[in-house]
Amino acid sequence: MIDDDNEPSIEERVSAFRGDDWEDEMRAVLDEGEYDTELGIQMARDARRLVAGELEEADFHERYHDAVVEEFGVDDRPLETSDESAASGHLPVAAETDEEELERREVLQKMGAAGAFVGLGAWATAENRDESASAEAAASDEDDPNRQWGMVIDLDKCDGCLSCVIACSQENQTSAGSNWMYVFTYEDDDQDGENFLVRTCQMCTNAPCEKVCPTTARHTRTEDGLVLTDYDVCIGCRYCQVACPYGVNYFQWGEPDVPGSEIDPHHAYDDRGRWVDSRPPKGVMGKCTMCPTRQDDPDRRGTTGCEDACSMDAIYFGDMNDPESDPNQYLETVREENPTDRETFANRPSDRVSTFRLLEELGTEPNVVFVGNEPGPNAKQVEGPVSYEEMGQVDRRKDVLDEETFAGGVFS
Amino acid sequence: MRSTSRRYHLVLACVLVAIGLFLAGWAYQLQHGLIVTGLADWGSSGGVTWGLYIGAFIWWVGIAHGGIILSAAVRLLGMDRYMPVARLAELLTLAGLSVAGLYIIIHMGRPDRMVTSILGNYHVTVHNSPLVWDVTVITLYFVMTATYLALTLRYDLVRLRDSLPDRFEPLYRLLTAGYTEREDPVVERMVWWLALAIIILAPLLLHGGVIPWLFALIPTMPGWFGSIQGPQFLTIALTSAISGVIILSFAFRAAYGWDHIISDDVFRGLTLWLGFFALLFLWLQLQQIVGGSFAAPLDQSAATSAKLSHPVYLIAIGMVGVSLAYIFAQAIRPSLFSKPRAVLASVTVLTATLLEKVFFVVEGLMYPTFSLYEATPGSYVPSLIEMGSVVGTVAIVVLFFMVVSKVIPVVELHAIEHLQERETAEDELEPPADAAEMEVGT
Numbered sequence: 079m080i081d082d083d084n085e086p087s088i089e090e091r092v093s094a095f096r097g098d099d100w101e102d103e104m105r106a107v108l109d110e111g112e113y114d115t116e117l118g119i120q121m122a123r124d125a126r127r128l129v130a131g132e133l134e135e136a137d138f139h140e141r142y143h144d145a146v147v148e149e150f151g152v153d154d155r156p157l158e159t160s161d162e163s164a165a166s167g168h169l170p171v172a173a174e175t176d177e178e179e180l181e182r183r184e185v186l187q188k189m190g191a192a193g194a195f196v197g198l199g200a201w202a203t204a205e206n207r208d209e210s211a212s213a214e215a216a217a218s219d220e221d222d223p224n225r226q227w228g229m230v231i232d233l234d235k236c237d238g239c240l241s242c243v244i245a246c247s248q249e250n251q252t253s254a255g256s257n258w259m260y261v262f263t264y265e266d267d268d269q270d271g272e273n274f275l276v277r278t279c280q281m282c283t284n285a286p287c288e289k290v291c292p293t294t295a296r297h298t299r300t301e302d303g304l305v306l307t308d309y310d311v312c313i314g315c316r317y318c319q320v321a322c323p324y325g326v327n328y329f330q331w332g333e334p335d336v337p338g339s340e341i342d343p344h345h346a347y348d349d350r351g352r353w354v355d356s357r358p359p360k361g362v363m364g365k366c367t368m369c370p371t372r373q374d375d376p377d378r379r380g381t382t383g384c385e386d387a388c389s390m391d392a393i394y395f396g397d398m399n400d401p402e403s404d405p406n407q408y409l410e411t412v413r414e415e416n417p418t419d420r421e422t423f424a425n426r427p428s429d430r431v432s433t434f435r436l437l438e439e440l441g442t443e444p445n446v447v448f449v450g451n452e453p454g455p456n457a458k459q460v461e462g463p464v465s466y467e468e469m470g471q472v473d474r475r476k477d478v479l480d481e482e483t484f485a486g487g488v489f490s
Numbered sequence: 491m492r493s494t495s496r497r498y499h500l501v502l503a504c505v506l507v508a509i510g511l512f513l514a515g516w517a518y519q520l521q522h523g524l525i526v527t528g529l530a531d532w533g534s535s536g537g538v539t540w541g542l543y544i545g546a547f548i549w550w551v552g553i554a555h556g557g558i559i560l561s562a563a564v565r566l567l568g569m570d571r572y573m574p575v576a577r578l579a580e581l582l583t584l585a586g587l588s589v590a591g592l593y594i595i596i597h598m599g600r601p602d603r604m605v606t607s608i609l610g611n612y613h614v615t616v617h618n619s620p621l622v623w624d625v626t627v628i629t630l631y632f633v634m635t636a637t638y639l640a641l642t643l644r645y646d647l648v649r650l651r652d653s654l655p656d657r658f659e660p661l662y663r664l665l666t667a668g669y670t671e672r673e674d675p676v677v678e679r680m681v682w683w684l685a686l687a688i689i690i691l692a693p694l695l696l697h698g699g700v701i702p703w704l705f706a707l708i709p710t711m712p713g714w715f716g717s718i719q720g721p722q723f724l725t726i727a728l729t730s731a732i733s734g735v736i737i738l739s740f741a742f743r744a745a746y747g748w749d750h751i752i753s754d755d756v757f758r759g760l761t762l763w764l765g766f767f768a769l770l771f772l773w774l775q776l777q778q779i780v781g782g783s784f785a786a787p788l789d790q791s792a793a794t795s796a797k798l799s800h801p802v803y804l805i806a807i808g809m810v811g812v813s814l815a816y817i818f819a820q821a822i823r824p825s826l827f828s829k830p831r832a833v834l835a836s837v838t839v840l841t842a843t844l845l846e847k848v849f850f851v852v853e854g855l856m857y858p859t860f861s862l863y864e865a866t867p868g869s870y871v872p873s874l875i876e877m878g879s880v881v882g883t884v885a886i887v888v889l890f891f892m893v894v895s896k897v898i899p900v901v902e903l904h905a906i907e908h909l910q911e912r913e914t915a916e917d918e919l920e921p922p923a924d925a926a927e928m929e930v931g932t
């Protein structure tokens with residue numbers, strides 16, 4: 079009655095990626111393709127051993143180099159024996175040029191979805207597991223162990239159009255009023271006119287929601303610092319929503335508006351095979367995810383649905399630990415554009431840009447940085463330039479939920 | 491006895507109907523999801539995340555914890571007068587903890603995953619999550635109370651076996667397995683140590699610990715945050731439990747004519763204790779109000795002033811106040827005391843603590859530190875299903891007592907023996923036979 083039966087198609091369609099029958103499922107996929115099924119299966123098996131630490135990375139490459147060249151005509155992966163790598167003190171992962179990266183993608187495509195998922199998904203994990211991975215590998219776009227996805231949001235650029243809100247709800251097929259992205263229009267004592275606050279999940283490094291979760295469903299993805307909910311583990315106790323200071327969590331109180339059959343499994347399961355993206359099923363907690371399946375996809379890495387939709391260019395998503403990333407570069411640019419007169423006043427700060435993190439004093443270490451003014455203690459949310467309703471969205475979700483409250487009308 | 495029996499069946503029928511309705515409501519909720527409750531998300535949605543289910547959970551745990559503290563205190567401090575109600579209090583603990591556990595399950599969006607998701611990750615989550623601490627300590631307490639009860643029961647069952655219904659023979663045999671008289675002093679010592687552990691653990695860990703910590707550790711809900719919640723919750727546990735025991739004692743005395751076992755003295759004493767803990771309860775409320783109003787940070791003073799202007803809070807506090815006033819008056823002028831009045835005061839206090847607990851949960855979520863949302867404070871009216879759960883769980887506890895009283899003696903044999911030692915001159919009956927007749931009603 080309350081099982082995942084209501085989400086059959088997602089489960090079925092992705093079972094190829096998960097569980098014990100992955101081999102059968104994969105064999106079926108590979109059989110359809112033009113390449114050698116046995117090779118694919120064997121590689122995937124060894125890839126699993128590689129992740130489990132039973133097999134050296136270099137051994138894995140050596141074992142398959144010839145076969146892969148024969149089958150696909152190219153193998154971009156490094157060939158070096160484990161002895162050599164031990165001698166050189168780091169894993170033999172070379173920095174990639176764009177060309178190499180392209181070739182690699184080509185191989186990926188040739189190997190087909192299933193092979194790529196198991197083979198190269200495992201590859202990535204193995205690199206992360208090994209702390210001696212070279213600095214070059216760390217700096218590569220593929221796997222930066224210090225990566226922390228986050229955002230810089232320029233509130234002075236926002237005009238309150240709600241495009242990001244709509245884009246997010248469409249991309250993630252959230253139910254009405256589950257505003258993973260929420261834009262406040264507010265008035266404040268010392269600020270004239272309309273001010274905006276664009277609120278996603280703050281992707282806290284010290285996330286209270288994660289701390290209180292009784293199941294580990296709410297967790298931080300170690301490779302990139304995204305705070306996610308494993309929809310297969312969550313028991314729907316809602317403690318995360320209670321503990322989050324920002325009110326960014328939206329529980330799936332009833333059946334989701336969009337049935338599971340309409341959700342693309344590639345947009346549901348991340349590269350660890352955990353169901354963390356798109357809207358949650360009934361009885362499970364959801365919130366802004368910062369689009370993990372985009373971050374797993376080399377073609378769309380570093381983008382989010384809301385950022386893409388923002389025509390005012392107010393949202394900059396990227397690696398907050400990388401000085402070269404979009405958000406950090408943007409911060410640097412606005413700072414440079416607003417210098418202070420330090421020649422006359424040597425003690426002034428370098429720029430006139432106001433930045434803040436929301437409720438930073440709570441110690442949550444949020445990874446969203448705002449450019450613009452922080453709402454003060456007397457700030458008051460007001461009707462925006464366009465209303466949620468005008469844009470086909472729901473602002474106050476309780477209005478929708480109340481319709482199904484059992485005999486709720488009796489009391490109101 | 492015929493009339494007692496008919497009354498028994500009547501009550502039984504009502505209780506079963508109530509439980510049936512509650513289960514139907516729950517089934518409906520499982521089918522449609524928690525959307526059938528009056529709950530919603532806090533924040534832009536304009537609701538509250540937790541409500542009556544969590545409030546009722548705290549309430550039942552409070553009754554349960556208070557019950558066992560009462561019983562342990564009677565044993566440790568040798569408060570012989572209350573011996574006849576000690577086992578009622580222990581049974582109330584078991585029943586209360588069970589329905590509290592049930593509330594945790596009802597409250598979940600995915601109760602089917604409780605075991606896999608919680609136990610499977612226990613080694614990780616036990617370090618962080620107050621909810622996991624709660625589940626742990628409640629389980630521990632259940633085991634301790636059950637052990638405590640089982641140990642004291644062995645003594646009674648062996649001696650009263652002949653007067654107990656044969657139907658439950660396998661159960662009695664299980665409970666008294668391997669009994670010899672030589673174990674009596676050992677068991678008595680074990681029970682004493684268990685009582686000591688309970689007395690120490692309860693205030694530290696339970697209603698003064700993990701249960702309030704569920705809330706008191708959340709710094710962004712100013713209505714909850716702070717160290718006063720430990721003592722505050724403890725006073726609520728004790729007032730609720732004493733009220734519960736007074737009501738139970740009254741019911742059993744009336745049903746079985748136990749006037750000489752649960753004497754008027756017991757009621758007077760319990761009522762005074764109720765007054766004492768009600769006073770502590772109000773005193774700690776006062777601390778919070780004064781602290782939250784004088785020169786508190788903005789979020790805290792918003793929460794406090796909202797509390798002071800909300801009818802549910804005022805009614806709850808008023809009810810405790812009126813009960814306290816009555817208890818004070820009857821202490822000064824004993825003629826004002828009557829058992830029905832004591833029961834009325836107990837029902838009033840129990841209602842008030844339930845209201846206060848639900849309000850506490852809801853209000854905390856209505857006045858978060860981050861209050862920019864126009865939809866905050868949200869609103870919440872429990873749905874019929876949620877309200878039905880309170881009636882349903884009360885019915886479950888009543889049913890528990892109705893069944894248990896048919897199976898095991900609900901008054902300890904020690905207590906009866908004790909009473910009879912005092913009354914030997916008048917009483918010529920064999921103590922065990924007499925006791926059994928009184929305890930296992932038919």
Ligand code: SF4
Nearest residue numbers: 279280282285287322
């Ligand atoms: S903003 Fe809230 S939900 Fe997001 S990581 Fe921080 S505490 Fe968790």
Ligand code: SF4
Nearest residue numbers: 291312313315316318
């Ligand atoms: S609702 Fe789910 S994710 Fe949130 S705390 Fe509970 S189990 Fe964890």
Ligand code: SF4
Nearest residue numbers: 246366367368383384
């Ligand atoms: S980052 Fe992704 S999930 Fe978060 S608001 Fe933007 S589109 Fe929605």
